[in-house]
Amino acid sequence: MFPINMTPQQAAEELLRFNQKLLSGMTALSKTGPISTGVSSREAVYTDDKVTLYRYQPRVEKRHRVPVLVIYALVNRPYMADLQEDRSLIRGLLDEGMDVYLIDWGYPDGSDRYLTMDDYINGYIYRCVQHICEAHDLYRINVLGICQGGTFSICFSALHPDKVRNLVTTVTPVDFQTPDNLLSRWAQTLDVDLLVDTLGNIPGDLLNFTFLSMNPYRLTGQKYLDMVDLLDSQEKLRNFLRMEKWIFDSPDQAGETFRQFIKDFYQCNGLVKGEVVIGGQRVDLKNITMPVFNVYASLDHLVPPAASKVLKDLVGSTDYSEFAFKGGHIGIYVSGRAQQEVPPAIANWLKARG
Amino acid sequence: MANDAFSVDWMQGWTDLQRKIWNDWTAIAGDSLQANRTVPGMEAMAQWPMQWLKQATEGANVNTGAMPWMMPWMQGQTGGAPMADWMRMFGVYTPEASPEKTVINGMMSAASGFMRMGKEIFETLQRVGETQRDGNEWTKQLDRAIQQAKALFTGAEGGMAGMHPMSAWSQPMQMWMEMFKDSPMLSSSLLQNMAEASKSGTWNQDMTQWLQQLLSTPGLGLTREKQERMQAAMAEALAYQKAVQEFQSLANQVNLKALDLLHKRLLERGATDKPIESLRELYVLWVDCCEESNAEFVRSSEFQEANSRMVNGMMRVQQYQQNMADETMAALGMPTRREMNTSHRQVQDLKRRVRSLEDQLKRLQTQDTSAELRSLRDDLERMDVRNLRQELAEMKTVLEDARPGVTSAPDKGGAATKARAASRDKAVSTPETVAKKGE
Numbered sequence: 001m002f003p004i005n006m007t008p009q010q011a012a013e014e015l016l017r018f019n020q021k022l023l024s025g026m027t028a029l030s031k032t033g034p035i036s037t038g039v040s041s042r043e044a045v046y047t048d049d050k051v052t053l054y055r056y057q058p059r060v061e062k063r064h065r066v067p068v069l070v071i072y073a074l075v076n077r078p079y080m081a082d083l084q085e086d087r088s089l090i091r092g093l094l095d096e097g098m099d100v101y102l103i104d105w106g107y108p109d110g111s112d113r114y115l116t117m118d119d120y121i122n123g124y125i126y127r128c129v130q131h132i133c134e135a136h137d138l139y140r141i142n143v144l145g146i147c148q149g150g151t152f153s154i155c156f157s158a159l160h161p162d163k164v165r166n167l168v169t170t171v172t173p174v175d176f177q178t179p180d181n182l183l184s185r186w187a188q189t190l191d192v193d194l195l196v197d198t199l200g201n202i203p204g205d206l207l208n209f210t211f212l213s214m215n216p217y218r219l220t221g222q223k224y225l226d227m228v229d230l231l232d233s234q235e236k237l238r239n240f241l242r243m244e245k246w247i248f249d250s251p252d253q254a255g256e257t258f259r260q261f262i263k264d265f266y267q268c269n270g271l272v273k274g275e276v277v278i279g280g281q282r283v284d285l286k287n288i289t290m291p292v293f294n295v296y297a298s299l300d301h302l303v304p305p306a307a308s309k310v311l312k313d314l315v316g317s318t319d320y321s322e323f324a325f326k327g328g329h330i331g332i333y334v335s336g337r338a339q340q341e342v343p344p345a346i347a348n349w350l351k352a353r354g
Numbered sequence: 355m356a357n358d359a360f361s362v363d364w365m366q367g368w369t370d371l372q373r374k375i376w377n378d379w380t381a382i383a384g385d386s387l388q389a390n391r392t393v394p395g396m397e398a399m400a401q402w403p404m405q406w407l408k409q410a411t412e413g414a415n416v417n418t419g420a421m422p423w424m425m426p427w428m429q430g431q432t433g434g435a436p437m438a439d440w441m442r443m444f445g446v447y448t449p450e451a452s453p454e455k456t457v458i459n460g461m462m463s464a465a466s467g468f469m470r471m472g473k474e475i476f477e478t479l480q481r482v483g484e485t486q487r488d489g490n491e492w493t494k495q496l497d498r499a500i501q502q503a504k505a506l507f508t509g510a511e512g513g514m515a516g517m518h519p520m521s522a523w524s525q526p527m528q529m530w531m532e533m534f535k536d537s538p539m540l541s542s543s544l545l546q547n548m549a550e551a552s553k554s555g556t557w558n559q560d561m562t563q564w565l566q567q568l569l570s571t572p573g574l575g576l577t578r579e580k581q582e583r584m585q586a587a588m589a590e591a592l593a594y595q596k597a598v599q600e601f602q603s604l605a606n607q608v609n610l611k612a613l614d615l616l617h618k619r620l621l622e623r624g625a626t627d628k629p630i631e632s633l634r635e636l637y638v639l640w641v642d643c644c645e646e647s648n649a650e651f652v653r654s655s656e657f658q659e660a661n662s663r664m665v666n667g668m669m670r671v672q673q674y675q676q677n678m679a680d681e682t683m684a685a686l687g688m689p690t691r692r693e694m695n696t697s698h699r700q701v702q703d704l705k706r707r708v709r710s711l712e713d714q715l716k717r718l719q720t721q722d723t724s725a726e727l728r729s730l731r732d733d734l735e736r737m738d739v740r741n742l743r744q745e746l747a748e749m750k751t752v753l754e755d756a757r758p759g760v761t762s763a764p765d766k767g768g769a770a771t772k773a774r775a776a777s778r779d780k781a782v783s784t785p786e787t788v789a790k791k792g793e
Contacts, residue, residue: 002492003620005629008479014633015472114702189662198669217644224460244457
C-alpha cells in the first residue's frame with residue numbers, strides 16, 4: 001500500500017494553510033515587542049567584579065530562618081530559574097517561604113580570561129556566602145546548585161563544610177564519564193590547551209553550537225516549523241521567544257576556568273577520583289558531611305541521571321536523599337509539572353532540616 | 355489535476371495569499387524603507403513585491419496544475435540565501451541578535467525546507483496516480499526517488515553537497531551555519547576564502563600539491579624567518595582543509611544512512627497499513643530519520659577523531675593568524691594580543707593579592723582582642739603579683755625568725771599560710787571584683 005494517504009489537492013491545501021499561518025505569524029512576531037525575563041522582584045545586595053548577588057523579595061510573611069543561595073552554571077544565564085511567572089523555580093521557593101539569594105555571574109570579557117575555579121569557588125562564592133551569613137547573623141546557610149553550578153556547590157561544600165548547613169544539587173554532573181554522556185565523549189579528544197591558548201575566553205556561540213549538535217535537526221529545523229502552530233497565540237509566542245532568548249543568551253566562558261573544568265572534570269573525572277585541586281586544596285567529597293538533597297532529571301540528555309546519582313556513594317554525609325523528576329535538563333525548571341513538584345520537594349526537605 | 359474547479363479555487367487562494375503576504379510585509383517594512391532610502395539597494399527592493407507578484411501570478415497555471423512554488427521567503431532576490439535580502443531589510447529595524455530575528459531566520463529556513471519538501475511530494479502524488487497506489491509500482495518510484503536523493507551526496511559534487519542529510523529538502527544546517535558565521539571561530543578570512551574555493555570546486559588535489567610544493571621552498575634573505583612562518587601557517591591551513599574534507603566525507607555517510615532509514619520506514623508504513631496522513635507527518639518522519647542517523651554518527655569514535663582534527667586544525671591556523679597580526683600591530687606601535695594577555699594576567703594576580711590582604715586586614719580588624727587582653731591582665735594580677743606577695747611574706751617571716759630571742763620554728767608553716775591567704779584576699783579584692791560584688 002502506498003505509504004502516503006494524500007491527494008495532490010490535500011497536499012496543496014496543507015501548504016496553503018501553512019502559509020496562511022506563517023503570514024499571520026509574521027504579523028504577530030512584528031508586534032511582540034521586547035521579551036522580558038526574570039519575573040520575581042529582587043534587589044542587588046552585593047557586587048564583586050562582574051558578579052552580582054541578588055536577594056529576592058519574600059512572597060510570604062513567615063520565612064524560613066536559614067536563607068538559600070542559588071548557584072547557577074557559568075553557561076547561559078540564571079534567569080532560567082525565574083523565566084516567567086508560571087515557570088519559576090525561584091518563585092516556587094519564595095512561595096514555600098524560602099529566603100532566596102542568587103549569584104549572577106555576569107558576562108566575562110577578555111579581562112576575565114585568567115579567572116580560575118579557585119577565583120570562582122574560594123573567591124566569589126565564598127564572599128557571597130560570607131555576605132549572607134553576616135547579613136543574617138548566621139555561620140552557615142543553605143546552598144542550591146544548578147547544573148555546573150551544582151558541581152561548583154559540591155566543591156565549595158567540600159572545601160568549606162563549615163559554611164554550608166544543607167546542600168541541594170539539581171541536575172548536577174559528578175561522574176563526568178558515564179557511558180551515556182555525549183558531551184563527555186566529545187570532550188575526551190579535545191585539545192583544550194590549544195583551544196584556550198588560541199581563543200582566550202571560550203565564545204558562548206561555540207558552546208551553543210556544541211549543544212545544538214546533539215539534536216541539530218530538531219533544534220534548528222523542526223522546532224521552528226512547530227512554532228508556526230503557536231503563532232496565533234501572543235502568549236504562547238512570547239513564551240517561545242522567552243525560551244529562545246535564554247537559549248542563545250550565552251556568556252563567554254573564562255578561559256582558565258574552562259580549561260580546568262574540561263581537563264580535571266571531563267577528561268580526568270577528578271571529582272569522582274578525588275583528584276581535583278582548587279586553590280591548593282584537594283576537593284574531598286567525604287568532607288561533605290552536611291545533609292545532601294540530590295535532584296536529577298530522569299530524561300536528562302546533558303547530565304545523565306547516573307552522572308548525578310553517584311554522589312550518594314561519595315559524600316561523607318549520613319543524611320543523603322534523592323529526588324527524581326521525570327523530565328529533561330531544562331524541563332525540570334520550566335515545565336508545568338516541575339512547578340508543582342520540584343520547589344515544594346526542595347523546600348520541604350530544607351524545612352525538615354531547620 | 356483531477357478537479358479543475360478545485361484547482362481554480364485553490365490557485366486563486368494561493369495567489370491571494372501571496373498578494374496579501376507582500377502587502378503586509380511591505381506595510382511592516384514601510385517605515386523602515388522610508389527611513390532608509392539612502393541604504394544601497396533599498397529603492398530596488400521596494401520594487402520587488404510587484405515584480406515577484408507578477409512572476410508568481412504568471413506561474414500559476416490552472417490548466418497544468420503547476421504551482422508558483424517560490425514563496426517570498428524561499429528565494430533571495432539578488433541570488434543570495436533564502437530571505438537574505440528581506441532579512442537584511444528587516445534587520446534595519448530589528449535589533450541585532452534579538453530573539454525575534456533568530457526566530458524569523460529559523461522559521462523562514464524551516465518553512466522554506468518544508469515548502470520544498472511539499473513541492474516534491476505534491477509532484478510525486480501527481481505522478482503516482484490512483485491506480486498505481488495499490489500495486490508495487492510505487493515502491494519502484496520510491497526506490498528511484500531515494501536513489502536520486504542519494505546521488506546528491508555521492509555524485510561528482512557529492513563531497514560538497516552538504517554536511518547534513520536535511521540538505522536534500524531543506525537547509526536547517528544552512529541556517530545553523532548562518533547563525534554562527536560571525537563568531538570568532540569562523541570569521542577568519544583565510545578560512546572563508548578556502549571555504550569559498552571549496553564550494554566553487556576550484557580547490558582540488560592539484561592545487562593542494564602545488565601549494566605543498568610551494569610551501570616546501572626554503573626561505574631566503576632578510577625576511578627568511580618571516581617567510582618560513584608564513585609557509586608554516588599555510589601548511590597548517592592545508593592540514594585544516596584536509597581535516598574539513600575528511601569530516602565532510604564522513605558526514606555524507608550520515609546523509610546516505612538517513613535516506614536508507616527513510617526508505618525503510620516508508621516501506622514499513624506501507625506494509626503495516628498505517629499510511630502518512632499529512633505533509634507535516636512526513637516531515638517529522640524525515641527529521642526522526644536524520645536525528646537517528648546523526649545520533650549514531652556523533653557517538654562514534656570516527657566522529658570524535660574527525661571533529662577534533664578539524665577543531666584543532668582550525669585553532670592552529672588561527673594561532674598563526676594571531677601571531678602575524680601581533681607582528682603587524684607591534685610594527686605599528688599598537689598593543690599586541692600577547693601584551694594584552696600579559697596585562698590581564700598581571701591584573702588578575704594583583705587582584706588576588708589585594709583580596710588576600712583585604713581578608714587579612716578584615717580578620718585583624720574584627721578580632722575581639724580586648725577579651726584576650728583582659729584575660730592576660732587578670733593572669734598577671736593573679737599569678738605574678740600573688741607570687742611576689744607570697745615571696746615577700748615568706749621573706750618577712752624569715753626575717754622575723756632571724757631576730758634574736760624569737761623562736762617560732764614550729765609555727766613557721768602556719769604563719770606562712772596565713773601570709774599567703776592574706777595576700778590572696780588582697781589580690782582578689784581588685785577594684786573590678788569589688789564593683790561586681792557591689793552589684
